[in-house]
Amino acid sequence: MPDQTSTPAPPALSTELRLGNGIVLRNRLAKAATSEHLADRHGAPTAQLIEAYRRLAASGAGLLISGNVMVDGSSLEARRNVVIEDERHLTALRRWSAATDGTDTRFLLQLSHPGRQTMRGLSVAGRRQDVVAPSAVPLAVGGRMFRPPRALAEPEILDVVGRFATAARVAADAGFAGVELHAAHGYLISQFLSPLTNRRTDGWGGPLSNRMRFLLEIVRAVRAQTAESFLVAVKLNSADFQRGGFDADDARNVAVALEQEGVHIIELSGGTYENVSVVEARRASTTSREAYFLEYAEELSRTLTVPLMLSGGFRTRSGMTAALESGAVDIIGLARPIAHEPDFPRRILDGSTGTSLARPQRVGVKMVDDLLNSAWHQQQIARLGRGKPVRPNRKPAVALAIAMLTELRDGMSARFPLS
Numbered sequence: 554m555p556d557q558t559s560t561p562a563p564p565a566l567s568t569e570l571r572l573g574n575g576i577v578l579r580n581r582l583a584k585a586a587t588s589e590h591l592a593d594r595h596g597a598p599t600a601q602l603i604e605a606y607r608r609l610a611a612s613g614a615g616l617l618i619s620g621n622v623m624v625d626g627s628s629l630e631a632r633r634n635v636v637i638e639d640e641r642h643l644t645a646l647r648r649w650s651a652a653t654d655g656t657d658t659r660f661l662l663q664l665s666h667p668g669r670q671t672m673r674g675l676s677v678a679g680r681r682q683d684v685v686a687p688s689a690v691p692l693a694v695g696g697r698m699f700r701p702p703r704a705l706a707e708p709e710i711l712d713v714v715g716r717f718a719t720a721a722r723v724a725a726d727a728g729f730a731g732v733e734l735h736a737a738h739g740y741l742i743s744q745f746l747s748p749l750t751n752r753r754t755d756g757w758g759g760p761l762s763n764r765m766r767f768l769l770e771i772v773r774a775v776r777a778q779t780a781e782s783f784l785v786a787v788k789l790n791s792a793d794f795q796r797g798g799f800d801a802d803d804a805r806n807v808a809v810a811l812e813q814e815g816v817h818i819i820e821l822s823g824g825t826y827e828n829v830s831v832v833e834a835r836r837a838s839t840t841s842r843e844a845y846f847l848e849y850a851e852e853l854s855r856t857l858t859v860p861l862m863l864s865g866g867f868r869t870r871s872g873m874t875a876a877l878e879s880g881a882v883d884i885i886g887l888a889r890p891i892a893h894e895p896d897f898p899r900r901i902l903d904g905s906t907g908t909s910l911a912r913p914q915r916v917g918v919k920m921v922d923d924l925l926n927s928a929w930h931q932q933q934i935a936r937l938g939r940g941k942p943v944r945p946n947r948k949p950a951v952a953l954a955i956a957m958l959t960e961l962r963d964g965m966s967a968r969f970p971l972s
Contacts, residue, residue, distance in 0.1 A: 563878035566870070567902050570615075570860060570883060572817045574782050576730065578884070579657050581877055582898040583616035584609055585820070585864035585886035586663045586733070586788070588631065588931045591938060594678040596626055596636025598649040601938035606652035608937045610660070612891055613899025616884065617658055618733055618786075621665040622724075624716040626677035628684065630667040630740070632960070636677055637664075637720040646727035659730040661786060664720050666713060668741030669702035669750070670825075685709070686744050687751040687758060687767075710757060710767065713741070718774035721783070731784025731817070734771060739825025742768050743790060746807065747799040765807050772814045786818035786862075787811055791849035793825055801849060805856060812859040820862040820886060821846050821853070843872035844882075851881040862886050868909040870901050892930040893945050895937060914949045925949055928956035 564570070570578040591602035609617060623629055626636045637646070653660045669686040672695075676682040686702035705713070721732045736742035744750040745767040751758045757766055768787070775785055789807060793799040808819055823846050844850075845865035854861060864886025867873050873885045890897045890909035900906040914929045929952040933943040 563880070564883070566873060566877065566885070572784065572860065573815065574784060574817055576659060576782065576784055576817070578615040578659060580613075580615040580898075580902060581884050582614045582873075582901065583862060583864075583884050583886045584612060584614045584618060584891050584898075585862075585888040586618045586620050586735075587888050587892060587934060588927050589620045589934055590631050590633040590931060591935065592633045592635040594633070595642075596623070596634065596638075596677045597642040597645045598635050599645075599938075601935065602635070603645075603649050603652055603938075604940060605934050605938035606649065606660070608895060609891065609934075610653040610656050610658050611899075612895050612897065613902055614887070614891070615658060617653065617660045618886075619660075619662045621667075621735065622662045622720065624664055624666050624720045625683075625713070627680045627682055628667055628671045629675040629677070630665060630670065631672070632675055635662075637662075637723050638716065639719065640723055640726070643723060643727055646723065646729075650724075650728035659784065661731045661733050661784060662720075662724045662729050663733045663735050663788070664717055664724075665735035666716070666741040668739075668744045669699065670739055671699070671702075673698055673700050686741070687753055690750050690752065704753075707755065707757070714767070714770045714774050717771045718778040721775040721785075722778040725779045725783050731786065732775065733786040733788055733818075733820065734768070734775070735788050736768050737788045737790040737820075737822040739793070742771070743793070743799070743825065746790075746803065747793055747795075749793075749795060749798045761803055761806055765810060768807070769810060769814060772811065772816060776815065784817050785815070786820060787816050788820040788822055790825075791821045791823045791846045791853075794823060795825070801852070804849065805853060808853055808857055808859075812857050816859060818860050818862055818884065819853075819857070820864060820884075821850050822864060823849075843867060843869060844876055847876060847881060850876075851879065854881045860884060864888060868911065870904075870907045873901070889926070889930050892933045893943065895943060910945065914952065924956075925953055928952055932956070 567580050591599050593599050621630045623634045623636045671684045684700045684702045685705050689704045691701040692699045724732050746764050751764050791804050792801045844867050850863045860883035862884035863882040876882050890911045893911035914925050
């Protein structure tokens, strides 16, 4: 007779995961958010973006998370972001959500507002750019690439909260399984969480209980606008890695509050635009453990019961399995490995491969290399959207040239749009 007090076996990569709202993920692998920049100039998903996700839905991952979907067309993270402000793009959004038809993969839209990390001149066609933040604290990097932000007035804060809720409601109407709220990487929600960028003295700033209010109000508004079965995830920095900023203790307290609000998944990440070098150094220091930020997941897992997703650095089946079996994480996020090998999750699950072939793309200049890696992988997804295979052997110099030509083309189109 089996021992009734025995500990359950740790989950394998192929083990299903039942979330708090009843949704079941068929395995523990997720396609994490990637930069796509494949919307039209009005912010609608294009046929190319939809085709890319149709092919990504066949990757074998149980969960897909889109790249940044903006909630305000006057503030974009990058040119050609998808934007959801109302139902105007509902037909195209329904076609996008249908990319997973015929699979049991769950598809989430990552909702975001860049705040002060809005690059100069970026907005949807015909819209005046508006760069806002909790406080008028400009970015310390980028020079003239970023305009100094203005501080949001309280009615405007409430308007942004409503924008996230509206975007989530439209996503639900379009057939998506849920949304992920982007509260990491120095975007607007992350700016509210950090005392370095949130210097307000009203009820939205000061102690952490006030600084997290913006995020919690968005979670509440999203849940009020969507059904119980709609999946709500949050991407949260484990820390900003800036002196005096949002730290690991803050992250733990925010995560506990999110669990109490009924969030279904918390994805851990780290860093902002201002500290790429710090994050890269931390990544290098944890290479032996494979996954970035794993130590933070281990700490949080002792406090939380909500499923944790960890993205960044996973490259081997053994590393993924070890992270799961340790109890630190429940979902393994993969971004660059899937852009490099679109069938990588399926082959990891069936045992036909044990290691990703994805490698950093470098030309030897640190700031250029970070931009290059995003552009290189973005180009692979763009190829999928054109019905073509990826080009894993594309040289970094070629990728840089393509990125520059694409930016020139899109910039000219924005200034002189075709009728």
